[in-house]
Amino acid sequence: METTDTDAPDDEPAPADAAPRISVCNATPERTVFAEEGNExxxxxxxxxxSLTR
Structure with a gap:
């Protein structure tokens, strides 16, 4: 009997909820800073x- 790895990653994309959260702030009127949540x-x-429109 052949064994299979049930924990192997699949090729399906991660759900949208898994996307990192990004914070944006204006350090100065000319400079924008983007930071990923939890990544100091x-x-x-x-x-x-x-600006992006959806």
């Missing part, structure tokens, strides 16, 4: 950002 070591700052 990594952040992205930019002098140029655009």
């Amino acid at each position: 070591d990594g952040w992205i700052a930019t002098d140029y950002s655009v």
Whole structure:
């Protein structure tokens, strides 16, 4: 009898709830800072950002 690994990852995408939460703040009127919730070591700052519409 062949054994299978029931814990093997599948190729299905993760649910939308699994997406990281991102906080955004304006450090100055010209600078926007993005930070991932729970990640105190990594952040992205930019002098140029655009608004997205859905």
